[in-house]
Amino acid sequence: MRIDILVAEIGSTTTVVNAFNHIGTPCPEFIGQGQAPTSVLDGDVTIGLKGAIEDLKKNLNVDDLSYGEMLATSSAAGGLRMTVHGLVYDMTVRAAKEAALGAGGIIKMVTSGKLRRTDLKKIREIKPNIILIAGGVDYGERETALYNMEQIATLGLNVPVIYAGNIENQEEVAEICNDAGIKLYLVDNVYPKIDILNIEPTRKVIQDVFEEHIVHAPGMSTVREMVTGPIIPTPGSVMEAAKLLKEELGDLVIFDVGGATTDVHSVTEGSEEINKILISPEPYAKRTVEGDLGVFVNLKHIVEKIGLEELKKDFPNAEQLIENAKPIPETEEEKRFIERLTKEAVLTSLERHAGRLRHIYGPTGKKTVAEGKDLTNIKYIIGTGGALTRLPKRVEILESIKENRKGLELYPGNSAQILIDNHYIFASLGVLSKKYPQEALILMKKSLKIN
Template structure:
């Protein structure tokens, strides 16, 4: 039997998925703790042994072994742009869409202090942008000179004003720096063009970052590490939404991924106004958009989740006034491998998950504002309108192990108490019960139709 072995070297767990290509079935899944501190193959071998036990009695020929990774913190980047709300924001969105964790965003001309801060950060890649094509080129050239002057050795993706590219290439060549030049992330005012930068980031991740993270041992076993894990999830979401010529997709959708450190939201939708008489303002939204909320996690970020939400909001979902919310969040932050066992612990985790979903969706979607003019009231929309979104898909441990995952996802839907945020009104809710989204993002590189059909088969409607 020919099969694909799809791997996710996660920050906490290494997850394996065996797929029968012909029958389009999940043969088995397995996971074990990721062992990045010693040898990543130790955790993999444990998971692989578990997987093969489940496949005992079947003759399996793994024709391909593909992987994604967020081990050792995943892909960590900074973005540099010109204006905070424009090219700097465009660079940030390109980095997030590539599956990166954006540690900081810098605007205008870099100072000596800022470049030293960049040098001392635990980074993988720098995305250097700034200026529309034909616009301001002085800022991005200044920033290139500053990075060269201070001896920054990180890979740099240049995605700014194209008329500055020749001079930047000369600066970096003379300094012996590793860089790649690609299309401007914002060639015209408020117009995004993030895909070329995303692809360059992915290529650098595959060629250089994997080796730097001590994953070269894994490269001997697998066919290749294709992308960061969040990029694989975004790829799966996009192909499931859009479909192909041969297989229909599900239409506009959102994936809510609740983890121990972050809550990630992926939306696949143009987000145009759904109501008449509403005008768009601000930076164009990417069709495939990812946001990462580093203060909304179930373990590492439990305290910051409580701080961001406040006691009243957690209590609204918990409905247990006697529980010390601050103490429970602190306990989880100090015991990151805690697995809830009692009813009280489970209820508290689910209340945290509802808060994370609520706030992460609020930050991801667009919002409506009213303005009074001599002609009457006008309404403007900033960000994406997801009111008519069809599908809401949940993944992450707290959702997968919950007996009531639908109630957690519903916390991220439209609420008349907050009518200005354009959250989905009546979506169908699905759960990625078998952790297959990242695996299907990998499979979609070779077999998009098969990946879509497998996701339709294994995503569970709630």
């Protein structure tokens, strides 16, 4: 059987392949999916990839399978490890962090101000895939970013550096990196003026650097040989899908509950009313990643958050369910248990992602301000990832978001509509949209069951 495009999604627990035909026509079609456990621990991720292709062949009931193009996303082996270094945490550091997370980076370290000896030691231990340096508005403070660049140059790490700070420093930063043999990417400042975020140029370069430089899991070099198109970080790919879909449908938030993390992607400018009282700017497209909220690898963190005794009220054999947890639950009881954990992951990640109102009392009396991401204008709450596309109570889990408002949180309202990525293909469609945006959009709407 001949397939137009195969997209591989190499996750931390599962490798999925999605097959698409009629790409380049007005009627693109999703024709099937295969999956297998990710084989990082076997020393070669291609074992899992080939297993997923074999599963696809079985699901399509074919013996032979060939494809015209293969694209890929990956979050295996800890994803895209990054360290971020800026000037003031609430300004340039936060802007750089937003850019890194939106591109699919896993932030392992964030510093503000001049790097200390202990900071440099920690960077060595982390062994980041990319280092991002920011700091200073354009034509503002210069010394901190230059000092940090010089310190990082002394580490002798063979790691690409992205500089997204005060543009006055670009020539000097280039000289430092040239002398130290560091691959440098110069980008527009992520915080060019007070209260202005400019994170999209940095976000794009992070994904380019990932593809060009990162072989971040055993066997990824072999995958690179198999893949004919781009490889981008899986979370960055979901963000690409979210931004494309927002243009078509309106403001939305996507929850992606996985085995290792829970990611939340929101694309909204927020309401005019809240924007007037917002104390610091928020990105139009925002991603948060919760490394402690996974329903397989990090299952025990969610159990601790709920409380074992509380879980035992509904699941008397909770300890056994925890001990025998599988990447994909099989029995009805296992599914019910993972549904409970998934609901906790969704509500906790929402609480961390969304902003809230705050009352400040001063000489003139009470004043209300807003901080964080405003989700009150959200029209669609979308579920993707294994848990929220496969569990029987996936819609009820997302509906609980609307029941969880207590008053001050900037959560989606009751009118927000629940949609499910029924084909579990959003991550694949994000990377597909790089070359085939219209086809990706049509396939997304089909998966969401939107005419």
